[in-house]
Amino acid sequence: MYLKVVGVGVGAMVVLMFAVFSIYWGALWKVPTRNFAGWVVDFDGSTxxxxxxxxxxxxxxxxxGKVSWTNRSAxxxxxxxxxxxxxxxxxxTWVAxxxxxxxTRLLESAVLSVNASYDGSVALTAFAVEARNENAYRVLIRPSVEATLNAVTIGIAKSFVKQVGSAYPEIIANISTTAPQILAEPVGYTLDNLRPFxxxxxxxxxxxxxxxxxVLAFFIVNFSAAAREMSGLETSLTTWSLIFLRLASSFISYFVLALFYSLLxxxxxVDFSRTFGHSGFVLFWMLNYVGMLAVGLSLEAMLTLLTTRFVGFYMIFMIISNISVCFMxxxxxxxxxxxxxxFPFYNVSGAVRTILFGTKNQLGLQFGIxxxxxxxxxxxxPLFQWWxxxxxxxxxxxxxxxxxEDS
Incomplete structure (x- = not known):
């Protein structure tokens, strides 16, 4: 009997591993499967x-590169x-x-006047938002944009030196001595991280x-189940009274837990006042409260269906399926x-970024989900409990x- 129980348990974990863990492995297997959207906007309108x-x-x-560029009209x-x-x-868009x-006019003027203060790095600006997803920005977007723009500016510099040497041979030596940056970097770029993480x-x-x-929600679900068993309320209460007890216990417990999680x-x-002022902390608290209820009540419902012996399998599924969509x-x-x-984690993560960093405000949608x-x-x-x-x-x-009948 012992070997049978342990063997079935190990077999169940192997099945769980391939069925659930593969979700997270799959999310990281071939990233990115498609390029990020990028814009290029020409306000110069010249060469x-x-x-x-x-x-x-x-x-x-x-x-x-990891960015697919689209030309947008100024x-x-x-x-x-x-x-x-x-x-x-x-x-x-992810980057512009x-x-x-x-x-073009400023560059031509710098050549003719041999302007020693010319700074080519202000010619181009690449805009991106790190706080939208710091992993994507640091690992994929920034390296790709920098490599691409470096190649572009070097190519322009090579072509520009030939043009200047051909058109202005009499001043090329003066430029090389007085303002060499005009030839070395006629066009450069600046990367502007609009919302840094x-x-x-x-x-x-x-x-x-x-x-x-x-995990905290899982503990609350198990503590509440144990409390009902130990106190006898699991069997002594009517169905609707038991349902009310389970719901009231969840709403009160998560209200307190969310407060102390936010206080932690x-x-x-952590400065919660960046985007919404002093109400930022309360908003963060309510976000955690609703987020805990979203996953905690789900566990509470599945506990009735799966019992305490198997609800852990559902918790692992919830962790893997939720966290897989938050990394990239x-x-x-x-x-x-x-x-x-x-899914809950994706929306909680997005809402936290809005509260802390001022990213796109989709709080209504995120709270709604x-x-x-x-x-x-x-x-x-209630349906599971009644059944x-x-x-x-x-x-x-x-x-x-x-x-x-036996008696």
Whole structure:
């Protein structure tokens, strides 16, 4: 019997490993499966602008970069460069490169006047938002953008030196001595990280800490189940009273846990006032409260269906399926991972980024999805509890009838 139980347990874990762990392995297997969307916007409208646009569009086809570039007309952004930056923050694209107005004219003027103060790095600006997904920014977007722009600017410099040597042979020596940067870097770039991920401890709230939240909910579910058994309330209460007890216990417990989880983050000097002022902390607290209820009530409902012996399998599934969609953007994962848009961790992580870093505000949608998870559990938990009570009552009636017939 011992070997049978242990053997079945090991076999179940092997099945779980291949069925559930493969979700996370699959999320990291071939990243990215598709390129990030990138814009190039030419506000120069002249020689340099055209060269940069053509070079970036060509790089999308010929290189192994992680960004696919699309040319967007400057007329789409009446507010100029600021409008492009705003579009990046609004998550309309992952990265945008702009060629600033009058870049060609300023470069030509610098050549003719041999301007020693000319700075080519202000010709181009690449906008991106690290806080949208710090892993994607650090591992994929920034290295790819820098490598591409380095290649583009070096190519422009080589061509420019030939043009200057041919058109202005009489001043090329003077430029080389007085303003060599005009030849070395006629066009450079600056990478503008519009929303830096500059709170390292935030990683706990947007990724790893979400696992701990689910584990805390699992403990609450088990503590509550043990309390009902030890106190006798599991069998002495009516069905609807038991349902009310389970729900009330969850709502009260997670309210307290969410508060102290939020205070723990505050104790490590996380600034919640960046985006929403003093209400930022309360918003963060309510986000954690609703997030805990979303996963905790789901565990509470499945406990009734799976019992304490097997609910741990469901918890592992919840951890793996949720965390798999938080490490990298869903846009560059295989299409099957689009389920993440409707899962709790993805929405909690996105909401935390908005509160802490001021990324695109989708709090209404994110809270709505978490509330939807709560709503499903508020339906399934009473149904499961009623069904099990009805089944147990039917079994008891059959047992009594059998006993009466025997007597």
């Amino acid at each position: 340099v602008g055209s060269a940069v646009v053509q070079a970036l569009l060509s790089s999308s086809v010929s290189s192994s 007329s789409e952004f009446p507010g100029g460069v600021d409008d492009v930056a705003g579009a990046v923050v609004d998550q309309q 490169v702009v060629v600033h107005p009058n870049t 500059d709170v390292p401890v935030a990683s706990a709230m947007t990724f790893v800490g979400l696992i701990y939240v689910l 983050c505050l104790a490590f000097q 953007p869903l846009e560059v994962l295989p299409g099957i991972f689009r389920y993440g848009y409707a 978490l509330l939807a998870w709560m709503g499903v559990s508020l339906i399934t938990l 099990f009570r009805s089944r147990d009552a039917a079994k008891a009636a059959v047992a009594r009838q059998s006993g009466e």
